Amino acid sequence: xxxxxxxxxxxxxxxxxxxxxxxxxxxxxxxxxxxxxxxxxxxxxxxxxxxxxxxxxxxxxxxxxxxxxxxxxxxxxxxxxxxxxxxxxxxxxxxxxxxxxxxxxxxxxxxxxxxxxxxxxxxxxxxxxxxxxxxxxxxxxxxxxxxxxxxxxxxxxxxxxxxxxxxxxxxxxxxxxxxxxxxxxxxxxxxxxxxxxxxxxxxxxxxxxxxxxxxxxxxxxxxxxxxxxxxxxxxxxxxxxxxxxxxxxxxxxxxxxxxxxxxxxxxxxxxxxxxxxxxxxxxxxxxxxxxxxxxxxxxxxxxxxxxxxxxxxxxxxxxxxxxxxxxxxxxxxxxxxxxxxxxxxxxxxxxxxxxxxxxxxxxxxxxxxxxxxxxxxxxxxxxxxxxxxxxxxxxxxxxxxxxxxxxxxxxxxxxxxxxxxxxxxxxxxxxxxxxxxxxxxxxxxxxxxxxxxxxxxxxxxxxxxxxxxxxxxxxxxxxxxxxxxxxxxxxxxxxxxxxxxxxxxxxxxxxxxxxxxxxxxxxxxxxxxxxxxxxxxxxxxxxxxxxxxxxxxxxxxxxxxxxxxxxxxxxxxxxxxxxxxxxxxxxxxxxxxxxxxxxxxxxxxxxxxxxxxxxxxxxxxxxxxxxxxxxxxxxxxxxxxxxxxxxxxxxxxxxxxxxxxxxxxxxxxxxxxxxxxxxxxxxxxxxxxxxxxxxxxxxxxxxxx
Numbered sequence: 001x002x003x004x005x006x007x008x009x010x011x012x013x014x015x016x017x018x019x020x021x022x023x024x025x026x027x028x029x030x031x032x033x034x035x036x037x038x039x040x041x042x043x044x045x046x047x048x049x050x051x052x053x054x055x056x057x058x059x060x061x062x063x064x065x066x067x068x069x070x071x072x073x074x075x076x077x078x079x080x081x082x083x084x085x086x087x088x089x090x091x092x093x094x095x096x097x098x099x100x101x102x103x104x105x106x107x108x109x110x111x112x113x114x115x116x117x118x119x120x121x122x123x124x125x126x127x128x129x130x131x132x133x134x135x136x137x138x139x140x141x142x143x144x145x146x147x148x149x150x151x152x153x154x155x156x157x158x159x160x161x162x163x164x165x166x167x168x169x170x171x172x173x174x175x176x177x178x179x180x181x182x183x184x185x186x187x188x189x190x191x192x193x194x195x196x197x198x199x200x201x202x203x204x205x206x207x208x209x210x211x212x213x214x215x216x217x218x219x220x221x222x223x224x225x226x227x228x229x230x231x232x233x234x235x236x237x238x239x240x241x242x243x244x245x246x247x248x249x250x251x252x253x254x255x256x257x258x259x260x261x262x263x264x265x266x267x268x269x270x271x272x273x274x275x276x277x278x279x280x281x282x283x284x285x286x287x288x289x290x291x292x293x294x295x296x297x298x299x300x301x302x303x304x305x306x307x308x309x310x311x312x313x314x315x316x317x318x319x320x321x322x323x324x325x326x327x328x329x330x331x332x333x334x335x336x337x338x339x340x341x342x343x344x345x346x347x348x349x350x351x352x353x354x355x356x357x358x359x360x361x362x363x364x365x366x367x368x369x370x371x372x373x374x375x376x377x378x379x380x381x382x383x384x385x386x387x388x389x390x391x392x393x394x395x396x397x398x399x400x401x402x403x404x405x406x407x408x409x410x411x412x413x414x415x416x417x418x419x420x421x422x423x424x425x426x427x428x429x430x431x432x433x434x435x436x437x438x439x440x441x442x443x444x445x446x447x448x449x450x451x452x453x454x455x456x457x458x459x460x461x462x463x464x465x466x467x468x469x470x471x472x473x474x475x476x477x478x479x480x481x482x483x484x485x486x487x488x489x490x491x492x493x494x495x496x497x498x499x500x501x502x503x504x505x506x507x508x509x510x511x512x513x514x515x516x517x518x519x520x521x522x523x524x525x526x527x528x529x530x531x532x533x534x535x536x537x538x539x540x541x542x543x544x545x546x547x548x549x550x551x552x553x554x555x556x557x558x559x560x561x562x563x564x565x566x567x568x569x570x571x572x573x574x575x576x577x578x579x580x581x582x583x584x585x586x587x588x589x590x591x592x593x594x595x596x597x598x599x600x601x602x603x604x605x606x607x608x609x610x611x612x613x614x615x616x617x618x619x620x621x622x623x624x625x626x627x628x629x630x631x632x633x634x635x636x637x638x639x640x641x642x643x644x645x646x647x648x649x650x651x652x653x654x655x656x657x658x659x660x661x662x663x664x665x666x667x668x669x670x671x672x673x674x675x676x677x678x679x680x681x682x683x684x685x686x687x688x689x690x691x692x693x694x695x696x697x698x699x700x701x702x703x704x705x
Contacts, residue, residue, distance in 0.1 A: 034145035175219030219257030295360030310344035506535035
C-alpha cells in the first residue's frame, strides 16, 4: 500500500472517531435536557403550562443540553488520537505520533513519516470504532429521561387531547377580564418615570402621555372604547391583548371582552388628564414706565418666571419706536440676560441694559417685555406686562402709554405700522402655507379697521364703512358746500376743508385695503395703505385741528314722546318663554332613574353588573372633568364590582351613595321656582279670621284654646 493510501486510511479512522464522540455527546446532552424539562414541569405542578409553552420548554431544554455537552467534549474531540490510545493501548502511541505528523507536517523526514503512517494504518485497521466508544450508556440515559418526561406530562394531564378540550371549553365559556395592567409614560420633556397600575379604577396622566394597556382574558376579541373612538386590542398570544392610547383630555377607558358565546362584563376606568399650564413671567424691576432726559442711561431689569413642569427659555424683547405723527418706525431686538435657575421650574434673570446702544433721540421710546416658554414642544410664548422707557421731548409731556389688546403685538398701532406688517407678510409669503398667509392677512385687516375707526371717530362717525368700487372717482365727489353748511366752525377758511377732504380720502383707502386684505389680495392692499398714509400726512399738515364739534343743542322729538288720548293705552301682552331643557340635566335624570331601578334589585340579577357599568359610563360622558361626577362614576363602578361578586348589600350601599350625589348635582342645576307672595291686606284678613276661629274654639271648650 502506498504512503498516500496509509494517510487517507488513518484520517478516515480519526474522522469516524470524532463523529462517534459527537454523537455520544449529543445523546447525553439530550438526556440532560429532558431531565431539566422534567424538573421545571415538576416545579409548575400546580399550574401546568399550555401546549405551546410545554413544547417550547422541552425543545429549548434538549437543545441547551446538547449544546452544553457538545462544547464540554470539544477538547476531547480535538484530541481524538489520545482517546484512541486510552481505550486501545496496543497501538503503542502510533496513533498519537501519526496525528502529530498530520498537524505539523515537515518536522520529520519523509521516510520516517511514511514508516509511521504505514504502521499506524496497520494498527487502526483492526480496530472497530463502535466497540472502542459504545453509545449504549448514553442511549440508556436518554431513554430513561424521555420516559420520565412523558410520565410527568401524562400525570399532569397536559397531553394534546386534554389541552384541546380545555381550549374548546374556554372558547364556549363567558369571557371575563382576568387582569388589566396599565403603564402611563409621560412625555419625554416632563422627565417623569413610567407609572404602572394593575386593575385601576382611575388613571391620572399628564396631557400627551402614552397609556399602554395589557389585558389578560379568555376572550377572542377585546374592544376598548374612549370618548373619541372605539378600537380593538391586538392579540399577542397566551390570552393576552395589548393596545395604546394618548391621554389628551378627561374621559374614560371602557374595556369589553367578547367571544362566540357573547360579551363579557364591561370594565370602566376613569381617565383624568392633568394639563400642562403655561408659564408665568413677570418684570419685577423697575416695574413701571421710566422717563429719561436723554438716551445715555442704564436700565436695570429683573424678570422672574416659573412653570409647573419646566421652563424652556426666558428672553427680554423690546421694540424701539421712533418718529412722530404717521412717520413711526419700529425696530425690534432682544437683550441678553443672566439667568439663574432653581431647578427647571423657577428662573430669575437680571441685566443692566445700556440704552445708549439704541441711539435714542428725544421723543423716542422703547417698549420692552419678558417672554418665556416651557419645555413642551410647540408651546406658544407667554409675555409679561409691557413697560416703556421714554426719552422726554423738550417742551412736551411724556406719553401716557399704550392701550393695546394683549393678544396683539405690544406696541402702538398706526397706519405706518400697518404698512410695515403688510410688507413683512409679503416678504415671508414663500415660507408659509397659503392658509397661514390668509390668516395673517385677515389679522392685518382687523388692525386696519381699528386704525380707520379712530379717524372715523374724529370725523364724527358718519362715514360709511363699505368701500366704493371706484375709490379715486369717489374722492372727488365730496360736496364742500354741503360740508360747510353742516360745520359752523369751517368758515375760518378753505384750509380746514381741504384737510377734511384728505382725511376722508384716507379713510376710504383704508376701507378698500380692508376688503383686499380679507380677499388675500395683499399687494394691491399695500398700495391702498400707502395712499392712505399720504392722505393722512396732507390732512395733518394743516394747522387747524380737524376734530368735529357739536354745532347745535339737542332738540326733543315731540312725535316720539308718550302723548295722545289715554283710551288708546292698553296692556302689552307678551308670550311667556318656555324654559329650555338642559341636556346635562336630562342626562343626569336618566342616570338617576337607572340607579333607582337598580336599587329595587334585592340580589345580583343577571345583567346588573353590566347596567351599573353602563350608568357609570353615561355619567362620565356628561362631563368627565367634573370631580363630583367622577365620584359618582366611582360609586357606580363599585356597585358593578359588587354585583359581579354576588354581593347585593355592598352594591346597594354604593348605589345609594351615587343617588345622593346625583340628587345634589340636579338640585344645583335646577333653578328654584319663586315662592308666591301674598298681598299685605290678605295676610291681615287671614290673621283676623284665624284669631276669630281660635276664640270660638276656646269658648266651646270652656275657655281653653
